[in-house]
Amino acid sequence: MSAEGSGSRIPDPGSRSVVVQELVKRFGSTTALDGVTFGVEKGELFGFIGPDGAGKTTLFRILVTLLVPGSGRASVLGLDVVREYRALRQRVGYMAGRFALYPDLSVEENLRFFASVFGTTIEREYAQIAPIYTQLEPFKDRRAAALSGGMKQKLALCCALVHRPDILFLDEPTTGVDAVSRREFWDLLGNLKQSGLTIIVSTPYMDEADRCDRVALIHRGRLLAVDAPSAITGAFDRPLLGVRAKERYKALLAMRRYEHAHSVYPFGEVIHYTDIRTDAPVNQLDQELRAFLAASGFADASVEPLTPTVEDTFIARTAASDESRIPNPESRGAA
Amino acid sequence: MSDVAIAAKDLTRTFGSFTAVDHISFEVRTGEVFGFLGANGAGKTTAMRMLIGLLAPSGGTARVAGHDVYTESEAIKRSIGYMSQRFSLYEDLTPRENIRLYGGIYGLTRQQIRERTERMLARLGLAGVADEQVHSLPLGWRQKLAFSVALVHEPRIVFLDEPTSGVDPITRRQFWELIYEAASAGTTVLVTTHYMDEAEYCDRISIMVAGRIGAIGTPADLKKQFGVDSIDELFVRLARPTADRIPNPESRIPDPGAAPSERRQ
16 A cells, blocks of 8 residues: 555656565564555655654665565665665665764775775765865864764765765664754755755654655554655644643643543644544634633633644654554564 | 752863863752753763763862762762663563662662552553563653653652653653653653754753853743744754864763763764
8 A cells, every 4th residue: 555645646667766665574573664665756855754663774774775675676776676786786875874984984084985895086076075075074084983973974974975876865864963963964965955866864853854855754664644744734634723821731631631632742832732523613623722721720821723743744643543552562673 | 959959050071171061050940840952062961970970070069959969979869860862771671670670779668669660550551561571662661661760769850861862753742741740749850852842841941052051041031032933943043153163072081980972873
């Protein structure tokens, strides 16, 4: 079953950089990928958004030919990831989530090493990496282990780009990095996209979805949705209300007891609320919720309609089939 | 005195020629949820390690749960709970065994351990998996368990270092409800996070910039004061200079007793 939304075009294998059909991967009794189907267009900046253990790393490892799928098919740049892995390896760039750099080598030595593995040199590829490498050059003699988190990522990105790949896979490049460095990294990816490179990136941060042309929401080895971020949030199936109250936690607990409540979640300083009555007009829901809050002792509470975010959608889709309360051992290292 | 859980005055720590924490002064009130933010390398891990008694300051003063960080670090360790990203549980032990182990370490009686174990397992909905090894549980469960274990000795203050990193959005919110619950029972919470929406869940936050406190206050007041719409925006505006500072850990004095910091990089 494809999770592709209405916004995606009819598959044309010629224009697609990645075609994946019914991909399954198990590790012992754990199903890391459970029938994943999607396609990525040439030149797209495509994001996989999901928490740890969702299957992002397993999927990326299969696509960069480091892991063989259990069943299903996958091709990258028109090459089958199993049969044509040798040809494919020359053409993909891969930035693994961790351990991508040699900590005891300097910035320049790391880059030189990765260039030599692919039979090239920093000098020959300078134009490709210059926009990023110029930010690192002042520190080129520093050991990679001594770089700040944001700098390490930029170096890892340079190393993944140095052989001029046709497609780039970045597995959680922004995990554990502060909000400023994350922003800068996405700006870099935006610039790389302008050069025509196809980029596939994974992240656990839902707010990074908006940086992508299209995203796949991934959870427990399955794709919950594949579409443009605006189409994903546009498909949110009921009115969303935001509540502000001084005593936020108490208001939240009170709203959970409201007879019409469908979902009540804190989002920063606002509580996001949906109602079980899907067909009622927003005005009515708004007024009734206001009345309920006032009657419950939250006279200061304000209510306003909100535009759903990707995170709202993710929560709605995962809560609908929530297995998070049922013991479901998941693999740790693998998925 | 009793309504101040943490009081730091001109707290400073240098490593060789590098000043990681540069004369920071702030107070955290009892029962407060205090967000301790900053860019990577801004000094928050160093500051936190001084506050939990793992690292001696180079200068300044700090009292944590009423104890002096220079002379009473052992008393501090008994008065606080600590949870780092995800490594505070023994994965080959079961939830029940982890609770018993930590309860024993903190000197609880058998009776106390037994009561608290049942209460915690029931609260977390883990009674059904109380005897499964921790590594077989989903990440979100392990994190909620780690939080509860950090509270097993009913500390006055709990320090949480990126407690929700990588978990799904629903679990992340359930985790914050555990935080609120602990705070409403009087426990003081100091938490670091890279999720800027979580900063807005805090009663007050501070943002460290290049070893100093660049801003401190309630999220609402700070947004007003700096004329921004979100803490994310404020963070980017303030933290921008640190990105160029790039502390060089090479110059740091090795500290064998300390927990590794920034381990995800």
